[in-house]
Amino acid sequence: MQLVLEKRAERSGTIALVSPLIAIGLTILTMVILFAILGKNPLLALHAYFIAPLTDGYSLQEIAVKATPLVMIAIGLSLCYLANAWNIGAEGQFLIGAVAGSWIAVKTQGTDAGAWVLPAMLVLAAAAGALYALIPAICKVKFGASEILTSLMLVYVADLFLDYLVRGPWRDPHGFNFPTTAEFDPVATVPLLIEGGRLHLGSIIALLVVAAAAILLGRTIKGFEIRVVGAAPRAARFGGFNANQLIILTFAVSGALAGLAGIIEVAGPIGHLQPGISPGYGFTAIIVAFLGRLNPFGILIAGLFLALTFIGGEQAQIAMKIPLDVTKVFQGILLFYVLACDSLILYRFKLVFPNRQVTRGAG
Amino acid sequence: MQAHQRMLDPTPKGQNSGESPLLRTIGLTKRYGDLLANDSIDIDIWPREIHALLGENGAGKSTLVKAIYGLIQPSAGQIRWQGQRIVLSGPSEARSRGIGMVFQHFSLFDNLTVAENVALGLDGQESFKDMSARLEQVSRTYGLPLDPKREVWQLSVGERQRIEIVRALMQDPKFLILDEPTAVLTPQEADQLFIVLERLKAEGRAILYISHKLEEVKRLCDTATILRGGRKVETCNPRLDTAASLARMMVGGEVKEVKAVSGRKTTVPRLVVNDLSLAPSEAHGVRLDHISFELKGGEILGIAGVAGNGQDELFAALSGERLAKDPGTVVIEGIAAGHLSITQRRKLGAAFVPEERLGHGTAPRMKLSENALLTGHAASGMVRRGFIDTAATLKTVDRATETFDVRKAKRDPEAASLSGGNLQKFIVGREILRNPAVLVASQPTWGVDAGAAAVIRQALLDLATAGAAVLVTSQDLDELAEIADRIAVMFHGKLSAPLATSEATREKLGLLMGGSSLEPKEVAHAAGA
Incomplete structure (x- = not known):
């Protein structure tokens, strides 16, 4: 008896929906083993990770706050990945957006600038993120440089640039020498949705982005172009679609969304620019994009789930002294299983019996 | 070599003397999922026999020979070699037992020499020098001239096939399988191949010859086994049967005759190519060399030629997948279009059917409605202000389904789930439903079943009758x-002057396909017709 992978005639719709769930199941199983090896009670750990954060209002709000940047970035990345353009540098575009938006906040600090400040910050952040993403895109189109490498390397450039600004020119003079800007003025801050809560306007923007992406991909010719270029490049050229133009476009859009997410994070939950404004949102968003099957609504759900692991990880650290890095291990294993389970959409397992049993009587 | 001959062939004709067959399959069955590719096939191959394996695409010919060559394991049944049951672990075991195979698609490295390619394909321990010497000797013995030191990319398709054949012969096989060997040859090259095969037969070897060209089989083969839908229909002597009766057995019914309307009126030139030259886009590609022709409405121009002589490059230049510097080199409906994109050319009324159905003509994993949009987005009212009109795309699918008898499991399946013939009918239908002024089709019936091929040819004729200019590239004379x-012929990126079809004999076309030129006065005469 032999187990073989067999190609399906047509993509299985059921498996396409179920495969992320299988991946999550396998991830949790692996985590149980890992917790056991660490000497922690697996059931308690799982409770801390996945149940406890859902039981109080504060944590629920915090999940939405964490999901906001993840979803916005992942939507942009999904456009790139659908078009077969591999933007791995969303983290850098996120940081550059945060820096560019903060520039207005820093410059208008303490002046009587009006309500234009926040919209201007959002626009500038999106533009900066887009321009920063265009660097690898143009290198790819003009010189054939691998966008995977260039976009990834630019993350560290952005990270160190931010570091320089908050330790140097933009450092808060009254900040006891901490590497941080001064707290942004109210006009430069993203408004809260619930008084005294954590939920802010950014979450609404993220929902609008999800809806816009769903319309773009499902209803418009541009969305169709993006999907064809990724799925069948030669057919796309035959259809008259320009793959290079779409690399530029999808990188620009995903850079803009990452930049926007960056400034919303800084002008929202954090309130000032400092190093470490991102716990790796740009990288985690890659997992969100694939776990969500590169589908806008899937990404929304996947973003909330990954946000849950961030919050759960913090709770598990506080309650059970499980290292915070376990969250990253969890996310990595999850991506691994998601990609592995995707092969089941086009293939199925089959048991094959050796010849002898079948041939009986044939000769 | 002679010692071998004696050993191989103790009696003049095995069949008559009651000797056992060289190879036989008994109830050979191969199942892929729900599909029975081979359903209990019995076939006997005798020494000193050229045995034809006939059948349409998808009849199970390739599956059967892959099982015999050890590339796949049969699900049931057995293979007997010289009377003994064998289970082949792979092609190298098949080769060591004396079974050789020449594939339709060559596996050669373009940048290596002939000798290096042969060395890579052999299992033995022989030194490169000895091997090269043997290569020259085998190629001389069988009249298959090859220069061992030349690099493969410099060789014609016919010469490349020779490498594959010589490589197989160097293993001294008792049994040689050839998969559609004449598909890539000119008629004259095919004649030369037949001489070689007759000689191999005279040496006592057996040959399994896969083909769907009936005249060829009648001429060359002693026995024919006909497969249809994975089952064996009949084993017969093809010389005693008519081509029509063989075709009936292959197709399982009468093949519909294609009806041409006699005396179609030609109108104004709708596609004109003026002195088109284009450098190849990739290494070892073909340079288009001063190509000119004029195609009027109501007319079908055929372009013959061995594959790889610039047909693909010409298609790309005509469709706009590659642009020409000079706009005037391609004129569509009186408008210089050499610099226009494929979308702009479609808006001028041109339509295109590429050779590759999956991946070029369609996106395999997208639905038919999305594939209708792929070429229809420019000029068919499927897109309004950037938004897709899904109902309009589905309507195109329905109309193509109805008009061209596209058979599929549901209303809007993925392109990859259709059979070759049905997908090709959809692609041709999709383009014809746009009422094009000019249709450029590359190998429109390549690898499709006879029924679908007839539907497609009729559709092209009807389109020309309706006034469109139709250009068809095909290797099928x-x-x-x-x-x-x-009919014009492409050779090394050059296009010959077109001959009227009534004057284009196989011999003339064959000469042009091999790069010879016709007598000057004959060309002038034909061009005037």
Whole structure:
């Protein structure tokens, strides 16, 4: 008896929906083993990770706050990945957006600038993120440089640039020498949705982005172009679609969304620019994009789930002294299983019996 | 070599003397999922026999020979070699037992020499020098001239096939399988191949010859086994049967005759190519060399030629997948279009059917409605202000399904789930439903079943009758003879002057396909017709 992978005639719709769930199941199983090896009670750990954060209002709000940047970035990345353009540098575009938006906040600090400040910050952040993403895109189109490498390397450039600004020119003079800007003025801050809560306007923007992406991909010719270029490049050229133009476009859009997410994070939950404004949102968003099957609504759900692991990880650290890095291990294993389970959409397992049993009587 | 001959062939004709067959399959069955590719096939191959394996695409010919060559394991049944049951672990075991195979698609490295390619394909321990010497000797013995030191990319398709054949012969096989060997040859090259095969037969070897060209089989083969839908229909002597009766057995019914309307009126030139030259886009590609022709409405121009002589490059230049510097080199409907994109050319009324159905003509994993949008987005009212009109795309699918008898499991399946013939009918239908002024089709019936091929040829004829200019590239001379008004030949990126179909004999076309030129006065005469 032999187990073989067999190609399906047509993509299985059921498996396409179920495969992320299988991946999550396998991830949790692996985590149980890992917790056991660490000497922690697996059931308690799982409770801390996945149940406890859902039981109080504060944590629920915090999940939405964490999901906001993840979803916005992942939507942009999904456009790139659908078009077969591999933007791995969303983290850098996120940081550059945060820096560019903060520039207005820093410059208008303490002046009587009006309500234009926040919209201007959002626009500038999106533009900066887009321009920063265009660097690898143009290198790819003009010189054939691998966008995977260039976009990834630019993350560290952005990270160190931010570091320089908050330790140097933009450092808060009254900040006891901490590497941080001064707290942004109210006009430069993203408004809260619930008084005294954590939920802010950014979450609404993220929902609008999800809806816009769903319309773009499902209803418009541009969305169709993006999907064809990724799925069948030669057919796309035959259809008259320009793959290079779409690399530029999808990188620009995903850079803009990452930049926007960056400034919303800084002008929202954090309130000032400092190093470490991102716990790796740009990288985690890659997992969100694939776990969500590169589908806008899937990404929304996947973003909330990954946000849950961030919050759960913090709770598990506080309650059970499980290292915070376990969250990253969890996310990595999850991506691994998601990609592995995707092969089941086009293939199925089959048991094959050796010849002898079948041939009986044939000769 | 002679010692071998004696050993191989103790009696003049095995069949008559009651000797056992060289190879036989008994109830050979191969199942892929729900599909029975081979359903209990019995076949006997005798020494000193050229045995034809006939059948349409998808009849199970390739599956059967792959099982015999050890590339796949049968699900049931057995293979007997010289009377003994064998289970082949792979092709190298098949080769060591004396079974050789020449594939339709060559596996050669373009940048290596002939000798290096042969060395890579051999299992033995022989030194490179000895091997090269043997290569020259085998190629001389069988009249298959090859220069061992030349690099493969410099060789014609016919010469590349020779490498594969010589490579197989160097293993001294008792049994040689050839998969559609003449598909890539000119008629003259095919004649030379037949001489080689007759000689191999005279040496006592057995040959399994896969083909769907019936005249060829009648001429060459002693026995024919006909497969249809994975089952064996019949084993017969092809010389005693008519081509029509063999075709009936292959197809399982009468093949619909294609009807041409006699005396189609030609109108104004709708596609004109003026002195088109284009450097190849990739290494070892073909340079288009001063190509000119004029195609009027109501006319079908056929372009014959061995694959790889610039047909793909010409298609890309005509469709706009590659642009020419000079706009005037391609004129569509009186408008200089050499610099226009494929979308702009479609808006001028041109339509295109590429050779590759999956991946070029369609996105395999997208639905038919999305594939209708792929070429229809420019000029078919499927897109309004950037938004897709899904109902309009589905309507195109329904109309193509109805008009061209596209058979599929549901209303809007993925392109990859259709059979070759049905997908090709959809692609041709999708383009014809746009009422094009000019249709450029590359190998429109390549690898499709006879029924679908007839539907497609009829559709091309009807389109020309309705006033469109139709350009068809094909390696199938019979197909061009059936539908084209004039036939030109591509060779090394050059296009010959077109001949009227009535004057284009196989011999003349064969000479042009091999790079010879016709007598000057003959060309002038034909061009005037």
